[in-house]
Each structure stands twice: as C-alpha cells, then as structure tokens.
Amino acid sequence: MITTQTLIDAGIFTLKTQGDPAKSIKKVFCCDLLSIAMGKAPAESAWVTVMGNRNTLAVASLADISCIVLAEGTAFQDAEIECASQEGIAVFATELPIFDAALKIQELLS
C-alpha cells in the first residue's frame, strides 16, 4: 500500500501542498464531472482531474479522497491551496494528460 508520502517521494508531480502525508492511497480515479467523482471515487483514492476549483476540493474532502492531482497544467488559486492544506488533502500538479498522470500512480500502486 502507498501513501501520499510515496507520491511526494516519487517526485513525478509538482507538490502544491502536502496535506496529511500519512493518508493511504488505495486506488486512482479519473473524472472531471463532480457528481460522478462524488458517487464513484473510492475513499482513500488519488483523484486525477482538470477541474480545479473550490468545489473540487469540497468533493475530495467530503468523499474522503486522499489527494488531488491536477493534470494538463490545471492550477488551483492560492485560496484553494490554503483550504486543501487545512483539510489535510495533498494537491499535486502536472502538465501530463489525465491518463498518463493516472498511469504513473497506478505503476506505484502495483
């Protein structure tokens, strides 16, 4: 099993805020539509998305998602980063497309 710390150590994405590094990551999930993520993202997952707004964070927090990976160069504003940090949710960013970013996490998982 890997944790957010594993993802930080792997150095594959840019770390925006580390949240709680001890949170486990059991699966990787991809979707940009919030209510699909809300209904289908497993608890303790890494969520790869290009949807970078406050609502992304609310969904991650309420659905017990461990970390958010913003793909395709998507960025949160400073207020969102601050909020993620308070919620203990790690945020990473990458220029990679969603699939490639998720594949890198999957490689760490298996």
Add this chain to the structure above:
Amino acid sequence: MEEQLIFNYTIPGDDFTRAGEASSSVKNKLKKMGLDSGTIRKVSIAMYEGEINMVIHADGGAITVEISPEKIRMILADTGPGIADIDKAMENGYSTAPEEVRSLGFGAGMGLPNMKKYTDYMNIDSTVGVGTTVTMDVYL
C-alpha cells in the same frame, strides 16, 4: 438514550465558493461524535449533493440535520422552482444545470442518484412554483 441533536443551516443562493460549508460542518460534528467513517461518508456525500442542488437550482434554502440513536435525518427545504417530473429528475444523467455551472464541473445529472445511493431512505416532496423538500435518512 433518548437524546436528539438538531442542527440548522441556512444555505445562501448564489455562492459557489461557500457551497458545501454546511455539509463540511456536519461532517466535522459527526467525526467529533466518533461515528464510523463509512456512515460519515454517506451523510457527507448525500448532504453535499442536496446542498449544492439548492444553490444551483433553487436559490438556496434551509437544512435541518437531526441525529438520534437510530438514524441521521437530513431535511433540505427550499422555495425554489420545484421539480415537475421527479422520476425524470432521479434518472442518471438528467440535468437542467445552466452552462455557467457546467463549466465548474456540475451538471452530470448524478446528484439525486447519489443521494439515493448513499442513504437508506429518501423522499422528494415538490410543487412547481412553491418549492422542494428532500428528506434523507442514514440509519445508524
């Protein structure tokens, strides 16, 4: 144990940056009460979907959360436009969300189905032009 805890929230109508605050507040309260994480997650998901629906579709409303030894009951009442065809609204993928909220990631038409999926009981009482009241229970 007979005690029942009641929390009331007013949900502002147009504020997407604050949407979800009531659900987060309830989540934190349930955590402090020591409920198991699976139950908390169900309540959080269902309440958030209802809360955001009030913001998007009904210009806000009021939420009451009642916690008793048997269940957590969420009552979401608004005086918005109402839902003409509840069966249709419950279908996966049905959405009337306007373009500006779709660009924020809403509008998959999965909010009401999520509320159904993550609760043990759900009822929608709605009258066009009067408003909508959604009642949801998660059994403890």
